[in-house]
Amino acid sequence: MTEHVTGSPGHAPGEGELLERAHALGSDPRNTNYAGGNVSAKGVGRDPVTGGDVELMWVKGSGGDLGTLTAAGLAVLRLDRLRALAGVYPGVEREDEMVAAFDYCLHGKGGAAPSIDTAMHGLLDAAHVDHLHPDSGIAIATAADGPALTERIFGDRVVWVPWRRPGFQLGLDIAALRAANPRAIGCVLGGHGITAWGSTSAECQARSLEIIRTAEQYISAHGRQDPFGPVIHRQLPEISRHDRAAELFPMIRGLCSTDTRQVGHYTDTPEVLDFLSRAEHPRLAALGTSCPDHFLRTKIAPLVLDSAPDAPLEEVLVRLRELHAAYRVDYAAYYQRHARPDSPPMRGADPAIVLVPGVGMFSFGRDKQTARVAGEFYVNAINVMRGAEAVSRYEPIPEAEKFRIEYWELEEAKLRRMPKPAPLAARVALVTGGGSGIGAATARRLAAEGACVVIADRDLGAAEKVAAELAVKALKPHDAAVAVQVDVTSEEQVQEAVRQAVLAFGGVDLVVNNAGLSLSRSLLETSVADWDLQHDVMARGSFLISRETARILMAQGMGGDIIYISSKNSVFAGPNNVAYGAAKADQAHQVRLLAAELGEHGVRVNGINPDGVVRGSGIFASGWGANRAAVYGVPEDRLGDFYAQRTLLKREVLPEDVANGVFELTRLTHTTGTHIPVDSGVTAAFLR
Template structure:
């Protein structure tokens, strides 16, 4: 693509895309596409050539870069209708786009490329605004379009995205030079303009007029009266935290999922309405919506304040019915050439009085699924306000959901990382060993909850990992049962549950027996022995509710085995942790939960404990300068190597990444070989 960004058409396209993509009323995440036509140079002949720059497959308008554009020669694109084999074979045209590419690099052309290339106007926008889709899914959409827009915006009947749709839109544009765009039945809008600014203005005009019409002409309560009262916010979120692991476990029947919870007003208004079941059963219409949300959600029908055991029983019944219904949908429409069923679990679960739970292969996917269903709610509200919501029929939905081109896109996705879909909860994660563990687990694909009593350090580590789709921080004193429960509930509300718990929080005070006070003893046992117990207990409740198995890892110490001097309180607390590993491995194995421990030698560099004074105390015990303590520890090992935080993190990864799936109750030494701490 070379110096494409010096081309004014491309610069304007990128800027326009960012503005359109930043406004959720205009389009949704990764939805829609934009394009610009302009002059370039053929690198072989040096002659001028007309080019099309268009957002490529899988990109997002709000974050579009030059590399996210596909660049094609217009002369070759415009010649494609001459070899078009007809609508029954239109999928073959996607491969033909590759023969129209200009240069190397850039994104793969999307299915909508024909729409942009064949419409003979320099700039084109294809968007999925809620107000536009409301018109597009209204039962009398064609008549409404004429009433609202006159001949300035035309109606195009539903057609699956592809080459024929591009031809249809191009034909409308040629026959109606006064028009600025079209409403695509069941789908969205397309607008165009002679300049980038004109195209953007035309897109905004269509969206704005549609939204104003719905606001001015629409009835006030299109979902009917509210029949379910929302729970108080605090109670609501407590209930959500109780329900989420149960729902996540059910939604992970076919494959593990990460979750997202939403209790925004727009969701609560819909799930509490009289017409919830009726409208939810109709499913979504826009392909961008149902590809992420499935064709329809699971709707819970128990009272918001019903007992948890009653709700759990009903959820399991509804889930089984949902799976049977989805399998029947697949069987009704599958052909011998259809891809295999991809899974029958819901992506969206609606709970009156509480909110919406959405699921996906990672947090971003789960969050975006929820955002798309909010779009669908807005579409239903708009369509019902002015007409009757009439989405495309399920046969068309199936054709897109199990489209060979969609399957090919899924197959091109990168292989998941070893810990993808897993939610890790790391105590003492704000520094030292905990920080190293949090960073390593995140790098391997886990969503990470960084728990620490120091809110600032926990937040720093979470930000180091990335945004809230990758990590969050929680403040927790592990000696406080209520604080631990609250922190675990925060993890549940953020990601749907927990799968991998690391009991790492610790401290140490090095004193001879006669100088060790009760306070010294109690503090170390409260943080490590009691703290690990409280975290394991709170996490086990979630792990059992999910029914997905899981891992609990204790960062113990070689001191749980090795009797060193001036170390009675610390060593005894670590021995307590070590035996908790064995006890919990025996108890939780029935639930598929593995419990293992790691016994590091003294970690000096990067350790929060050593920086807090333990290093100076231990150096004094051994009669070495504090700055030489790490070297001293290394020289007493068999391998003569110093143990660092990342070495402990490596062991956590090995224990939890899957290759040791049949290992529980184990302690792994990470001590470079301390013979006195050998497991016997």
């Protein structure tokens, strides 16, 4: 069934309508999970070779998200070729070969790669098709008596399709059921989700929503009130809950990074806390998720802490280590039970989801977005389990089928196509004084290299501005950077800033002590207040930041970097500079002292000694520049040039040059306790 329309071969005749439907369905989490499901439309386009009509299908391609789908995310295929594949289909044992055959059905240039669900859309005799993963639909799909429930809830308007891994055979199955049930508007896919169809885009969307809302209403009207059983754990109050989360997160992150470094995400939404407070949560969590989209992100099952929410911290940490070791053994055994000679190698045995009753959920991934989405998917799984248990008994697909999905060669091929991780991928950086000058430039460089960045500054507005800029550049509004307000002279504020960093990303890997200021006065003009202020910000502030982040670095057990932005003045004695130079010398020696102390934990401590960073510098703009210009007898707007001309390279030092030095230090994996000059060559500041 097709719509006869005219248009260019490269644009869907109903493209706008299709994208509008995708956005409407994908923007509501009740309808489908992030990046889950797909939509399609069939129509008649123009063959650019013959000029004649050709039946086409536009369908969401591999990857992407319905809520944000664009035309570039659509695959366009010729229906005659796609349907002809049924004649050469070699059978379910070789159905993966059909995915490569989809490439020979493509129409025109460009477009997205066809997904595994392409056959489901193309073989169905309907102009418009939606395949979605709604929590309510999957609840019915994973109920022990799913077929009977489907008939009871929908009558003959929706048919049951037994579990089958997505692929060509599933498309043939659904097409046959559609032909045999002409009154049906859609189907429930056992263990998986729903599919709906219609003759128009509006009808298809309405039918999808009818299935989803009808399932929701049935569960609400007929389901048990407490499907997860009685409360056995109390939820900790919010402040206590977040305190405990911050205490546990770094160690949990370290454990879950045993094979590959991970970024973390913390969730304590009401549905998560309620699930973890109930008696049935250990049993249900052990059953794992069911929808293929879910356990590809969450792994087959989470790690569940079995200690009381208010148990002593040390006792909980010991228990987490025991449970993690057991999880790795169990996961390896799961792999060995089902792996075949041609299976992809085991990707890692660490959990992606850790559940802590009374506290919440910790989810992990290769970047912040992946970690966050894994958590969102497990919330979907909780909703699915609640619905299934309310009206029946939760019964996900068998373990062997989960393995076939998790270690599917087609999924492995997707992983191989992913771009190589950036140098600082899965690293979390905390930059003090990050709202301007060297700090902002450093935050930008570290983010560009893949790090998640915590921008700490006394001026919260300035920090938020930089964080927003990084979010736009990374196209990740919630995942690239966070801003925190901190006066580094305050022990309490430093502790809170580090706590916020931990709750945002799971820990810290790279610390940049950049916050600073300068007052240029002669010895006799330097007051005690001048001296104390500069030592409080730079010497005391760096000490406080280093001490609090060192606790996190040691708890994670993954090593890390602490980098001090010191100064040429830490080794060079100049006039009218006693307080600033002494404070910078203090920082310089902290580098050596901490390198000696933290080396056994794999933590490298190094410094950068810049000089003459005038442009973009908050220090120079606050009066230091005018004073230095007066000392050297040059106009203030020529101070950068003056500094450059006294160097060996005759080049002005910019904030970005210092940021480059910070990045390079992260790559010197066998260097600690050193200072790198970024001053264009000042002979008096050569390190000896």
